[in-house]
Amino acid sequence: MVPHLITALTGPINELEARVLESMPAIERWFRLEWMEHTPPFYTSVDLRNAGYKLAPVDTELFPAGFNNLTPEMLPLAVQAAMAAIEKICPEAKNLLVVAGPQAEESNPFYLTHLERLREVFMLAGLNVRFGSLARTLVKPRTLALPDGGELVVEPLVRSRHRLGLANFDPCTILLNDDLVAGVPGLLEDVHEQYLLPPLHASSALRRKSRHFASYEEVAKRFAKLLGMDPWLLHPMHGQCGQVDFGTAEGLDCVKSNVDSLLAKVRRKHKEYGIAERAFVVVKSDGPGGSEVLTVRDAKELDDPERRERMRRSRAQPALPVREVIVQEGVPTYERVNDAVAEPVVYMIDRYVVGGFYRVHAARGTDESLDAPGSAYVPLAFAESHQLPRRGAKPGASAPNRFYMYGVIGRLAMLGAAYELEATDPEGEREAA
Amino acid sequence: MVPHLITALTGPINELEARVLESMPAIERWFRLEWMEHTPPFYTSVDLRNAGYKLAPVDTELFPAGFNNLTPEMLPLAVQAAMAAIEKICPEAKNLLVVAGPQAEESNPFYLTHLERLREVFMLAGLNVRFGSLARTLVKPRTLALPDGGELVVEPLVRSRHRLGLANFDPCTILLNDDLVAGVPGLLEDVHEQYLLPPLHASSALRRKSRHFASYEEVAKRFAKLLGMDPWLLHPMHGQCGQVDFGTAEGLDCVKSNVDSLLAKVRRKHKEYGIAERAFVVVKSDGPGGSEVLTVRDAKELDDPERRERMRRSRAQPALPVREVIVQEGVPTYERVNDAVAEPVVYMIDRYVVGGFYRVHAARGTDESLDAPGSAYVPLAFAESHQLPRRGAKPGASAPNRFYMYGVIGRLAMLGAAYELEATDPEGEREAA
Numbered sequence: 086m087v088p089h090l091i092t093a094l095t096g097p098i099n100e101l102e103a104r105v106l107e108s109m110p111a112i113e114r115w116f117r118l119e120w121m122e123h124t125p126p127f128y129t130s131v132d133l134r135n136a137g138y139k140l141a142p143v144d145t146e147l148f149p150a151g152f153n154n155l156t157p158e159m160l161p162l163a164v165q166a167a168m169a170a171i172e173k174i175c176p177e178a179k180n181l182l183v184v185a186g187p188q189a190e191e192s193n194p195f196y197l198t199h200l201e202r203l204r205e206v207f208m209l210a211g212l213n214v215r216f217g218s219l220a221r222t223l224v225k226p227r228t229l230a231l232p233d234g235g236e237l238v239v240e241p242l243v244r245s246r247h248r249l250g251l252a253n254f255d256p257c258t259i260l261l262n263d264d265l266v267a268g269v270p271g272l273l274e275d276v277h278e279q280y281l282l283p284p285l286h287a288s289s290a291l292r293r294k295s296r297h298f299a300s301y302e303e304v305a306k307r308f309a310k311l312l313g314m315d316p317w318l319l320h321p322m323h324g325q326c327g328q329v330d331f332g333t334a335e336g337l338d339c340v341k342s343n344v345d346s347l348l349a350k351v352r353r354k355h356k357e358y359g360i361a362e363r364a365f366v367v368v369k370s371d372g373p374g375g376s377e378v379l380t381v382r383d384a385k386e387l388d389d390p391e392r393r394e395r396m397r398r399s400r401a402q403p404a405l406p407v408r409e410v411i412v413q414e415g416v417p418t419y420e421r422v423n424d425a426v427a428e429p430v431v432y433m434i435d436r437y438v439v440g441g442f443y444r445v446h447a448a449r450g451t452d453e454s455l456d457a458p459g460s461a462y463v464p465l466a467f468a469e470s471h472q473l474p475r476r477g478a479k480p481g482a483s484a485p486n487r488f489y490m491y492g493v494i495g496r497l498a499m500l501g502a503a504y505e506l507e508a509t510d511p512e513g514e515r516e517a518a
Numbered sequence: 519m520v521p522h523l524i525t526a527l528t529g530p531i532n533e534l535e536a537r538v539l540e541s542m543p544a545i546e547r548w549f550r551l552e553w554m555e556h557t558p559p560f561y562t563s564v565d566l567r568n569a570g571y572k573l574a575p576v577d578t579e580l581f582p583a584g585f586n587n588l589t590p591e592m593l594p595l596a597v598q599a600a601m602a603a604i605e606k607i608c609p610e611a612k613n614l615l616v617v618a619g620p621q622a623e624e625s626n627p628f629y630l631t632h633l634e635r636l637r638e639v640f641m642l643a644g645l646n647v648r649f650g651s652l653a654r655t656l657v658k659p660r661t662l663a664l665p666d667g668g669e670l671v672v673e674p675l676v677r678s679r680h681r682l683g684l685a686n687f688d689p690c691t692i693l694l695n696d697d698l699v700a701g702v703p704g705l706l707e708d709v710h711e712q713y714l715l716p717p718l719h720a721s722s723a724l725r726r727k728s729r730h731f732a733s734y735e736e737v738a739k740r741f742a743k744l745l746g747m748d749p750w751l752l753h754p755m756h757g758q759c760g761q762v763d764f765g766t767a768e769g770l771d772c773v774k775s776n777v778d779s780l781l782a783k784v785r786r787k788h789k790e791y792g793i794a795e796r797a798f799v800v801v802k803s804d805g806p807g808g809s810e811v812l813t814v815r816d817a818k819e820l821d822d823p824e825r826r827e828r829m830r831r832s833r834a835q836p837a838l839p840v841r842e843v844i845v846q847e848g849v850p851t852y853e854r855v856n857d858a859v860a861e862p863v864v865y866m867i868d869r870y871v872v873g874g875f876y877r878v879h880a881a882r883g884t885d886e887s888l889d890a891p892g893s894a895y896v897p898l899a900f901a902e903s904h905q906l907p908r909r910g911a912k913p914g915a916s917a918p919n920r921f922y923m924y925g926v927i928g929r930l931a932m933l934g935a936a937y938e939l940e941a942t943d944p945e946g947e948r949e950a951a
Contacts, residue, residue, distance in 0.1 A: 110646050113643060118609065162594055168870070176550050179544075211545070437601070
């Protein structure tokens with residue numbers, strides 16, 4: 086199908102991959118037991134970076150877009166996973182309301198195709214699907230054209246005292262695909278009779294990357310213990326600063342000292358493993374918004390006014406000068422598709438891996454974020470059963486095996502998100518670990 | 519991939535298919551609710567016959583072989599379904615014991631490949647899989663060569679007072695792939711600490727086709743009510759005789775009168791629907807064994823000594839002259855692959871359709887059983903997502919839509935088996951409906 090993908094990474098067989106493949110039944114059993122204790126998010130996408138010596142998630146999205154980038158051949162897996170998910174939540178459900186993100190109002194053709202794909206998945210799983218929107222400008226149903234010639238209707242949400250729905254449409258479950266970056270609107274609050282998923286405390290406005298990665302580290306440590314390996318091979322170290330204004334330089338000392346100490350830790354790890362790589366960290370917003378990701382090799386680089394200005398401008402809410410910042414170990418990606426730098430993205434519904442693709446950016450380096458304008462998406466070919474390791478095939482020798490490993494790390498990140506949501510649940514009894 | 523398959527049946531759009539496709543979300547919801555009340559068999563394969571005017575299951579196998587005939591692309595679906603199945607039964611399980619059928623001892627290469635496929639599915643779902651055998655001749659582990667160059671080991675079963683396993687292998691779940699046609703051995707009885715699946719009362723020695731089809735009729739009626747259609751479009755009518763000796767002609771009157779009355783019923787139905795088909799019934803063993811299936815268009819044909827002799831010889835246990843007989847409405851199959859008569863076979867694990875293929879027999883007619891020496895197997899191509907109806911595509915216009923319908927009827931037959939096993943459970947409280 087897309088033969089070059091099969092060799093997207095054919096680097097040396099690394100110990101991590103070999104360990105993951107030989108431990109497969111134990112890994113799957115471990116996940117099974119974890120999911121008995123922890124509820125997976127409804128749907129998740131995870132960006133991974135494969136440095137050869139290290140494989141780690143760098144972003145765990147709980148309101149994933151991009152289902153349009155999965156191959157149609159992956160649909161049956163998605164449908165089966167959706168069936169399993171619905172059965173647990175609301176088996177008697179007839180209707181599913183999907184709250185579309187603002188990209189729908191902007192008529193973004195990729196996003197609309199993504200919504201249509203979600204509709205297909207849940208229709209095939211046995212639900213009538215309709216789309217709502219939080220956009221204040223939407224006062225009556227709006228028909229949007231799909232790139233394939235079809236249509237998709239987005240309707241205003243209708244709130245009664247206890248329930249949320251659309252005109253003549255009362256859903257059992259409401260699936261949020263709007264990450265609520267600007268905050269949780271009152272319309273969505275106190276919906277207690279229906280299932281609102283993901284829960285509001287998973288919204289971008291309330292999530293903190295540092296909290297996610299602290300939970301992920303806990304997961305990575307448990308998993309590494311199972312496999313008898315160093316958890317650092319799976320997780321990016323991080324530090325965090327609560328009050329930073331890149332304009333006035335308030336709090337910048339915290340960022341710089343975090344950069345210094347993290348670079349030192351990374352260098353020690355590189356030395357331990359004999360990695361010739363030059364250490365770097367990334368500096369990004371810990372909270373909502375801020376697509377800017379600074380790649381930093383020396384704390385002094387943060388004195389550069391041009392770089393600080395970039396960070397200052399990159400804010401979800403320009404009115405707020407202060408922001409929380411996460412400083413994270415940089416993981417280079419050595420995956421390439423047709424000479425362009427690529428990073429794998431894994432998609433999950435409930436606890437199942439349903440597909441994946443490579444995010445590719447020709448103009449970016451191995452140490453830069455690829456989630457930026459100009460990126461392209463190459464679906465992972467399904468014909469070769471990428472989800473599944475081929476028995477007997479040497480680790481690293483074939484894409485199927487690699488994709489299994491990506492599915493494992495993707496699920497670890499999802500499990501991290503499950504821990505995170507338990508720890509941050511305002512109604513939860515469970516304390517953060 | 520296999521383009522001729524995509525047009526295996528391109529007959530007129532029939533009302534049944536249109537009704538099934540337009541009712542998809544309601545159908546999936548209905549199944550969801552049924553599976554809340556009824557436990558699906560662990561794994562099931564169903565033979566279907568599509569007459570154009572009628573689509574019905576003709577055999578529901580609870581110890582399916584033939585996983586080797588599914589395409590490798592279908593593996594991920596099978597693995598996902600196996601994960602869901604195990605999670606319900608024995609989530610903490612490490613080991614799965616598969617009891618292989620006698621075809622393993624015979625080193626049947628297709629069957630060994632089938633076993634290897636099962637091993638792959640359950641290993642990928644997180645279990646260590648080993649094979650046991652009930653063969654008395656097996657006293658130590660035996661290594662068998664697989665056609666692809668690999669090997670497979672079959673070991674003698676080891677029974678302790680309360681548990682069943684292999685030497686140094688204590689499974690949580692024991693999966694029977696031997697249908698126990700000759701009866702249930704004592705070795706398998708009173709296994710109460712482990713899960714033995716399918717349960718012993720599902721074995722071929724104890725099952726009766728007439729009981730299954732009575733349960734299936736109940737399911738077909740409920741489903742037909744949901745869709746507002748005639749259940750006859752989905753189920754083959756049948757009659758049953760308890761004591762027949764084809765050698766002495768004892769009980770033959772019962773068979774003949776059943777043939778007469780069934781032919782009359784079928785003709786009335788044909789008249790009602792304006793079907794030009796000549797009515798026929800099939801006569802076959804109701805209980806274990808007996809591969810012979812007589813196609814009968816007139817009760818007088820049963821006076822033919824040659825035909826009776828065929829039925830007499832076709833017995834699982836030649837020592838027993840008397841057998842139970844089922845007389846069933848014949849459903850012709852109008853599916854063809856490369857001019858050979860074909861019938862679809864649907865595979866399920868737990869409640870999920872995981873794949874299918876066409877059983878093809880060049881030397882057989884549309885009104886004959888294709889499950890006979892000389893049959894071949896053509897996997898349903900996966901590249902076109904056969905499991906899923908394509909939205910907007912007209913019913914009948916594309917193979918994907920047809921396969922969805924086959925998956926629905928396959929699942930109805932599986933649900934029939936679930937009703938059947940509840941009704942025949944010796945420890946069940948629930949009475950037969």
